[in-house]
Amino acid sequence: MNQIPEIFRVVPINHFVILASILFSIGILGVLTRRNAIIIFMSIELMLNSVNLLFVAFSSYKSDPTGQVFVFFIMAIAAAEVAVGLAIIVMIYRRIRTTDVSILNNLKG
Amino acid sequence: MLTITLLSLLGLILLFVGFLNNIGLSRTIAVLGLVAGLGSMLFLDQDILTFSGLETQLSFDSYAIKFSSLILFLSVFILFLSGKFIKKDYVQSAEFLAVLIFSLVGALMLTSFTHFITLFVGLEILGISLYILAGTDKKSPGSNEASLKYLLLGAFATGIILFGMALIYGATGSLDFQAIANLGQAKIDSSLFKFGLFFILIGLLFKVSAAPFHFWSPDVYEGSPNVVMLFMSVVVKIASFAAIYRVFGNYLNNYSFFWWDIVYYATLASLVIGNLLALVQKTVKRQLAFSSISQTGYLLFALLVIPNDQTVNGLVFYLFVYGCAVLVAFSVLTDWFGTDPNVKLDQLKGASKSDQMGSFALTIAYLSMAGIPLTGGFFAKLFMFTPAMESGLVQLLIVGILSSVVGATYYLRPIINVWFSSETPVLEKGNSYQWIAFMAGTLLLVAGVFPDTISNLIALI
Numbered sequence: 001m002n003q004i005p006e007i008f009r010v011v012p013i014n015h016f017v018i019l020a021s022i023l024f025s026i027g028i029l030g031v032l033t034r035r036n037a038i039i040i041f042m043s044i045e046l047m048l049n050s051v052n053l054l055f056v057a058f059s060s061y062k063s064d065p066t067g068q069v070f071v072f073f074i075m076a077i078a079a080a081e082v083a084v085g086l087a088i089i090v091m092i093y094r095r096i097r098t099t100d101v102s103i104l105n106n107l108k109g
Numbered sequence: 110m111l112t113i114t115l116l117s118l119l120g121l122i123l124l125f126v127g128f129l130n131n132i133g134l135s136r137t138i139a140v141l142g143l144v145a146g147l148g149s150m151l152f153l154d155q156d157i158l159t160f161s162g163l164e165t166q167l168s169f170d171s172y173a174i175k176f177s178s179l180i181l182f183l184s185v186f187i188l189f190l191s192g193k194f195i196k197k198d199y200v201q202s203a204e205f206l207a208v209l210i211f212s213l214v215g216a217l218m219l220t221s222f223t224h225f226i227t228l229f230v231g232l233e234i235l236g237i238s239l240y241i242l243a244g245t246d247k248k249s250p251g252s253n254e255a256s257l258k259y260l261l262l263g264a265f266a267t268g269i270i271l272f273g274m275a276l277i278y279g280a281t282g283s284l285d286f287q288a289i290a291n292l293g294q295a296k297i298d299s300s301l302f303k304f305g306l307f308f309i310l311i312g313l314l315f316k317v318s319a320a321p322f323h324f325w326s327p328d329v330y331e332g333s334p335n336v337v338m339l340f341m342s343v344v345v346k347i348a349s350f351a352a353i354y355r356v357f358g359n360y361l362n363n364y365s366f367f368w369w370d371i372v373y374y375a376t377l378a379s380l381v382i383g384n385l386l387a388l389v390q391k392t393v394k395r396q397l398a399f400s401s402i403s404q405t406g407y408l409l410f411a412l413l414v415i416p417n418d419q420t421v422n423g424l425v426f427y428l429f430v431y432g433c434a435v436l437v438a439f440s441v442l443t444d445w446f447g448t449d450p451n452v453k454l455d456q457l458k459g460a461s462k463s464d465q466m467g468s469f470a471l472t473i474a475y476l477s478m479a480g481i482p483l484t485g486g487f488f489a490k491l492f493m494f495t496p497a498m499e500s501g502l503v504q505l506l507i508v509g510i511l512s513s514v515v516g517a518t519y520y521l522r523p524i525i526n527v528w529f530s531s532e533t534p535v536l537e538k539g540n541s542y543q544w545i546a547f548m549a550g551t552l553l554l555v556a557g558v559f560p561d562t563i564s565n566l567i568a569l570i
Contacts, residue, residue, distance in 0.1 A: 017279070017301075024272055031265050040261050047268035054275040062282045067275075070284065073226055074271065077233045081264055084237050088244055088256050095253060101261070104254045 016057035023050035037089050037099040041082070048078050110167060111158045112150045112177065113217050115142070120210040127203020132195060139206045140188050143213075147181040150174060151570070165285075166224040172359065173221035175425050175570050176351040180216050183343050183432045184209075186545050190440055191336040193541075194246075194448050205245055209340070212238030216348035220355070225274045225284040228352065232270070232316065235348060236263045239341065243333040251450060255332025262325040266315035273308025276301045286360040303367055310368050313353045317346070319409060320378035323402045327386075330398035335450055338394060339439040342401045343432040350408055354424060358416040372412050376505065379406030380512040387519050393442065393452045396519065397435065400478060403516060404431055407493050407509065414496040418568070423492035425567050430477060430485035430556050433549040437474035440542040440549070441467045447537050457523050458530035468527045470546040477553045479520035480513050485556030485563075492564075 023046055030043025052071045059067025093099055119142035126135050149155075155169035169177070188209070195202035215234030222228040240263065244256025274284070280302035281289050296302060311322065318326035330338045357368060383403025390396040411424045444467055445460060446452045461468035477486035490513060497506055556563045 013279075020275070024268075027268065028265075031261070037257060037261070041264075044261070044264045044268055047265075048271065051268070051271040051275045054272070055278065058275065058279040058282075064282055066284050067278055070226055070229075070274075070278075073230060077230065077237075080237055081233070081260075084240050085260050085264070088240060088253075088260055091244065091247065092253050092257055095250065101257070104257065 013057060013061050016054065020050045020054040020057070023047075023053070035100050035102045037092065037101050040101065041085055041089070045078065045082070048074060110160065110169075111153060111155050112146045112181075113167075113214055114158055115146050115149060116210055116214050116217070119143075119146070120207045120214070123203055123207040123210060127201075127207070132202045135203055135206055136188065136192060136195070139210060140185060142210070143181055143185050143188060146213075147178060147185070150178050150181060166227045167218065167221045168223045169221050171570060172355065172421060173217075173351075175421070175567060176220040176347060176428075177217050178570060179425060179429055179432070180213065180220070180344050180347050183347075183436065184213060184340070186436055186440075186549070187336065187340050187343065189545060190339065190436075190443055190542060193443055193539075194334055194336045197448065199247055200245055205242070208238045208241050212242065212340075213344070216344055219348040220351040222352070222355065223286055225278070225286070228356070229267075229271065229274065231348075232267060232352070235345065236267065239263070239337075239345065242337045242340065243329060245337065246334040246450070249332075249334075249450065251332035252334060253332075255329045258325055258332075259329045262315075266312045266322075269308050269315070270312030273305045273310075273312060276305030276308065278305075280305060286356070290360045290363060297364065306361065306364060306367050307371070309356065310371055313349070313356065314372075314375055317349045317353055317405055317408075318402055319375045319405045320382040320402060321375070323379065323382065323405075326402065327395055327398040330401070331392065331395050332450075335394070335439060335443065335448060338398075339435060342397065342435050346401065346405070346408075347428045347432065350424065350428065354411060354421070357412055358420070362416050369413065372409060373505070376406050376409040376413065377508055379403060379409065380508055384512040384515045384519075388515070390519075391453055391455075393438075393454055393457070393523065394450065396454065396523075397438065400516070400520070401435075403512060404478075406512070407490060410493045410497050410502075410505070410509070413502060413505070414500045420496055422564055422567050423489075423496065426485075426492055426556070426560075426564055427489040429563065429567070430489040430553065433552050433556075434474040434477045434486065436549045437470050437546045437553065440545040441471045441474075444539050444542050444546070445534075445536045447539070454523055454526060456534060457526040458534055459532040460527045460534050460536060462533060463536050466543060467546060470543075470550040471527060472524050473550045473553050475520045475524050477557070479517040481517070483554070483557045485553045485560070487557060488560040488564075489556075 027043045027047030031040050034040050052074055055067040055071050089099055123135055123139055126138055195205050212235050215231045218227055218231030222231055240256055240260040243259050244252055246252035278284055280299045281296050283289055315322040379402055383399050387396050387399035411420050414420055477484035480486040480490040
C-alpha cells in the first residue's frame with residue numbers, strides 16, 4: 001500500500017464522495033418508496049455497495065489498508081444477510097403468493 | 110475472546126446434537142454451556158484465548174464484563190422458557206437453540222468492541238440471527254411478517270450506520286475508537302466527521318428502538334413468538350444499549366456537542382410516545398412493546414449526563430431490573446397461556462382465582478416496571494434520575510416523572526384485571542416455569558428493599 005496507483009489521483013476524492021452519496025440516496029429512496037420486498041432488498045444492497053465504494057476510495061487516498069479490509073467484511077456479511085433475507089422472502093411468498101409488502105398488514109396498532 | 114469462542118463452539122455442537130432428535134438433551138447442553146460461559150466471563154481472564162489481529166479489536170474491560178454477564182445470566186432463564194415453544198412439531202429445535210446461542214456471540218461483541226469492524230460484525234451477527242428467530246413460528250402469518258419487517262428495517266439501519274462509519278473513516282483516516290476519541294480540532298470540524306457521527310447515531314438509535322425510530326419494534330415484538338420477544342426486549346436491549354453507550358458515552362463523549370441535542374429530543378420523544386401509545390393497547394405483548402420504548406427513554410438518560418462509573422452501574426442496574434421484570438411477566442404468561450402469541454389484556458381477568466402465586470409475581474413485575482417503591486424499578490429509575498438532576502436537566506426530569514405517572518396507569522391495568530374481576534378465565538394451569546417467576550420476582554424485591562446489595566455486586570464486577 002505504499003504506492004497508490006496514480007490513476008486514483010486523477011479523479012478528485014470529492015467526486016467519489018458525491019457519487020457514493022448519490023448511490024446511497026437512491027438506495028434510501030428505494031427502500032422508502034418501493035413496495036416489492038425484492039426491490040427493497042436490492043436498494044439495501046445498493047446502500048451497502050455505495051459504502052464499499054466510499055471505503056475503497058478513502059482507503060486508496062489515505063494509503064491505509066484498513067478500509068479495504070472493512071470492505072471484505074461488509075461483502076461477507078451482506079452475503080449472509082442476502083441468504084437469510086431471500087429465505088424469509090421465499091417463506092412469505094409461499095404463504096401469500098406475492099412479495100408485495102403493502103399486503104403485509106396483520107400487525108398494526 | 111474466551112467466552113465468545115466457547116459460545117461459538119457451543120452453537121456448532123448444538124447443531125450436531127440436533128441429529129439425535131432429543132430436545133431435552135439439546136436444551137440441557139445449551140443451558141450447561143451458557144452457565145459455563147457465564148462462569149468463564151466472571152471468573153476467568155478473557156485474554157487466555159486470543160486470535161492474532163483481534164486482540165486490539167475486542168477488549169473485555171470491566172464495562173464489557175458487566176454487560177456480558179448480565180446478558181448471559183438472563184439468557185439462561187430465557188433458554189428454560191423456550192422449552193414449550195421448541196417442542197412444537199414444526200419448530201426446528203436444534204437450529205432454534207443454535208441460532209439463539211450464535212446471536213449471543215454477537216451480543217457479547219457489542220459489549221466489548223473497540224473498533225468499527227467489531228461493532229459492525231457484532232451488530233450483524235446479532236441482527237441476522239434475530240431475523241431468523243423472529244420467523245421461527247413458521248405457521249403464523251404474524252411471525253413471517255415480523256421476520257420480514259425486521260429484516261428490511263434492520264438491514265436499512267445497518268446501511269445507515271455503515272455510511273456513517275465510512276464518512277468518519279474519510280474524515281479521520283482511522284477506524285479505531287480510541288484513535289478517533291483523541292483527534293485534533295481540524296479533523297473534528299470537517300463536515301464529513303459531523304455527518305458520520307450523525308448517521309451512526311441515527312442508526313444506533315434505530316437499533317435501540319428510541320422514538321422517532323421506534324416504528325418497527327411494536328410490530329416485530331407482536332409478531333414474534335413469545336420467547337423471541339422476551340429475548341429481544343431483554344438481551345437485545347442490553348446489547349444495543351451497551352453498544353450505544355460504549356460508542357457515545359465512553360469513546361466519543363468529547364464530541365457530545367454534536368450529538369447531545371439529538372439524543373435529548375429522542376429521549377423526550379421516547380418517553381412521551383412510548384407511554385402515551387401504551388395506554389391504548391389491547392394485547393399484553395403490544396403493551397410491553399410500547400413500554401419497552403418508554404424504558405428506552407429512561408435508559409437514554411445515561412447518555413445525557415457526565416459519564417462515570419456510577420452512570421454505568423446505574424445503567425446495568427436498570428437493565429437488570431427491567432430484564433427480571435419482563436422475565437417474570439413472560440414466565441407467568443407462558444404458564445397461563447402456553448405459546449399463544451396474542452394474549453389480550455382482557456384474558457387476564459380473574460386469573461388470581463386459579464393461580465395466586467403467578468398473579469402475585471406478575472403484580473410485582475408490573476409494579477417494578479412502573480417504578481413503585483419496594484420493587485427494584487423504583488431504585489432503577491432513581492439511579493437514572495439522580496445523575497440527571499446533578500447535571501441540571503430539570504425539564505427532562507419533569508417529563509420523565511410525569512411520564513412515569515402516565516406509565517403507572519397502564520401498568521395497573523393488567524394488575525386490576527388479574528385481581529379485581531369477577532370473571533373466571535380459561536388458563537392452561539401449567540406450573541413448569543413458576544420457579545423462574547419466583548426467582549426473578551425475589552430478585553426484584555431484593556433490588557427494591559436492599560438495592561445496595563445488587564449495586565455493590567454490580568460495582569464489584
